[in-house]
Amino acid sequence: MRHFVRDETLFLRGRFRAASTGVNGGIADVTTVLNHTVPRDFAGDPVRHLDLLAARHGIFRDYFGLLTAVRMHHLCVLQYDFVTVFITAGVTNPTGRPTRADAPHTINIIVYSREGMCDSALLETIVTATGAKAQALHDLGYDFPGTTTDAVAVACERDTFGVQTYAGTLTEIGRRVHAAVLHGLPEALARQQGKIQRSEPSFFIYSRYGGDHWVEWQKENCPYYPCHFPGQRCDYCYCPCYPCADEELGEWVDSSNGGRIWGCAGCTLLHIPEIADYMKRNPEAALAELKRLRERL
Numbered sequence: 001m002r003h004f005v006r007d008e009t010l011f012l013r014g015r016f017r018a019a020s021t022g023v024n025g026g027i028a029d030v031t032t033v034l035n036h037t038v039p040r041d042f043a044g045d046p047v048r049h050l051d052l053l054a055a056r057h058g059i060f061r062d063y064f065g066l067l068t069a070v071r072m073h074h075l076c077v078l079q080y081d082f083v084t085v086f087i088t089a090g091v092t093n094p095t096g097r098p099t100r101a102d103a104p105h106t107i108n109i110i111v112y113s114r115e116g117m118c119d120s121a122l123l124e125t126i127v128t129a130t131g132a133k134a135q136a137l138h139d140l141g142y143d144f145p146g147t148t149t150d151a152v153a154v155a156c157e158r159d160t161f162g163v164q165t166y167a168g169t170l171t172e173i174g175r176r177v178h179a180a181v182l183h184g185l186p187e188a189l190a191r192q193q194g195k196i197q198r199s200e201p202s203f204f205i206y207s208r209y210g211g212d213h214w215v216e217w218q219k220e221n222c223p224y225y226p227c228h229f230p231g232q233r234c235d236y237c238y239c240p241c242y243p244c245a246d247e248e249l250g251e252w253v254d255s256s257n258g259g260r261i262w263g264c265a266g267c268t269l270l271h272i273p274e275i276a277d278y279m280k281r282n283p284e285a286a287l288a289e290l291k292r293l294r295e296r297l
Contacts, residue, residue, distance in 0.1 A: 001112055001157070002240050003086070004283035005072045005201060008037040009053065010086060012112060012155060013284055019122040020064035020153035022108075023050050027119055032063035033153050035088060035108050040069045066108045066151045074191040075201035078180040078214070079238065083173060085129075085180035086110040089188035091137070094144035105192070106149040107133060107185070111177055114243075116163040117156040124167040125154040128174045132181035140186055179206070183214050203238060208256070228268045233276035239264065240279075241287050248291075269294060 001014040012033040019027045023046045036053055038044075050065040070088040078085045090105020109129050117125070129152050134145035156164075167174045184204065190196040207215045219234040226232050243262030244250070250264030270276055274297055275290055282289075 001084075001114070001155075002284050003077070003084075003112075004240075005075065006057075006283075007053075008072050009057075010035040010072060010075060010088075010110070010201075011057070011283075012086075012110065014155075015158045016155040017117065017119070017122065017158050018064055018153060018155035019119070019126060020066070020151070021126060022064060022066040022151040022153055023047055025064060025151075025153075027122065028062070028064075029158060030062045030064055030155070032059050033065075033110055033112075033155050034063060035066040035068060035072075035075075035086065035110060037072055038067050038069060042067070042069070064153050064155075066110070066153060068106050068108050070105060070108075070188075070192050073198060073200055074188060076184045076188040076191070076204065077201055078184045078204045078206070080176040080180050080206040082114040083176040083180065084112045085177060085184055086112075087181065087184045087188040088192070089185055090192045091142065091144075091147055091189065093147045093149065094142070106147050106151070107188075108150070109133065109152045109181060111152070111154045113154075113156040113164065113173060114160065115156065115173070116158070116160045117154075117167065117173070118163050118165055121164045121167040121173070122154045122156065125173070125177055126152045128167055128169060128177050129154075129181050131169075132178040133185055136182050136185040139182075140189070176206075187216075205238065228271050231273065232268070232271040233273045234271070235276050236270035236279060239267070239270055240283070241270075244287050246287060272297070 001012055003012045016030050018030050046067055054063055068088050070090050076087045087109050089107045092105045111125055111129055164173050169175050169178045191198055203217045204214050205217060207213055249267040250262055252260045253263040255261045275293055278293055279285060
C-alpha cells in the first residue's frame, strides 16, 4: 500500500479487498481508497464529483471514496504494527440535532491492514472503528456518538498469506483498530479545531520502547537527527515501501513476541535528498525504480 496526499485528497493505492460505507460503498476489489476535501458549501453530486477527481488522477472506477470538509493537513495517520488508520474529524454537525447547512464537518475513518481479512472481518472492523469513535467522543465530553455524515472504509491486501476471520476488540486486529481510533480521533479534532497547529498531516506510531505508548513523529527538531548521514532527508523516516523484503536493503529479524519482522534500520535509500524529492513527485514509484535512480547519482 502507498498513501499520499495530493490536491486536498488522501489516496491509498494498492490491490485491496475493501468495504466502505461512503460514496458508492459496499464490498469490492479496488485499487484505491480516497478521502477528499470539498468546500463547506458543496452541493454537487458526490458520485460524479469523485468520478471526475479519480479520472483526473488516472484512476478508473475501482475505488471507494469519502468526502469531508476537513482540510487534509488536519489528517492523522496512526500505525500500529500491521494496521494503519487514517482519520479526519469535525463535529459541527452531530447526530440527533437539526442539520445545519453551515456545519458540514464529518468524521471519516479509513482502516488498512497489511494482513488479509475475510469479508465478514472487513464489516466487523467497521463496527469496531465506530464503537471506538463513539467512546472517544464520550471521553472528550460530547453527548453524541458521531455526526450525520460519518463514514468508514476498511481495506486489506488481497495478495497476502493469512486471513483475519474476526475483527472484534478481542482479536489482534480489532484491538489495534480500537486503540488507534481511540487515540487518533481526539488528535484529529484538536487539529481541526485549531488547538494543535500542524502544516502537514500528523503521523503517530505505536511504540513499545519504554512502555507501550503512542508517539507523534515529526521530522522537525528530531532528537536523533542525523541518524544516517548529515544532510539526509527525513520525509520518509517511516518508509512507504515497508516491508519491502528486499534483502539488499534489510533483513528479517526475530521480534520480541517470537515472530519475525522486517528490519531495515540501516537502509538510507529514501533519506537521499534526490530520491526523496523524486518520491514526492512520483509517490507510486516502484522500489526498483528508486534503486536505479540511486545508481545514477
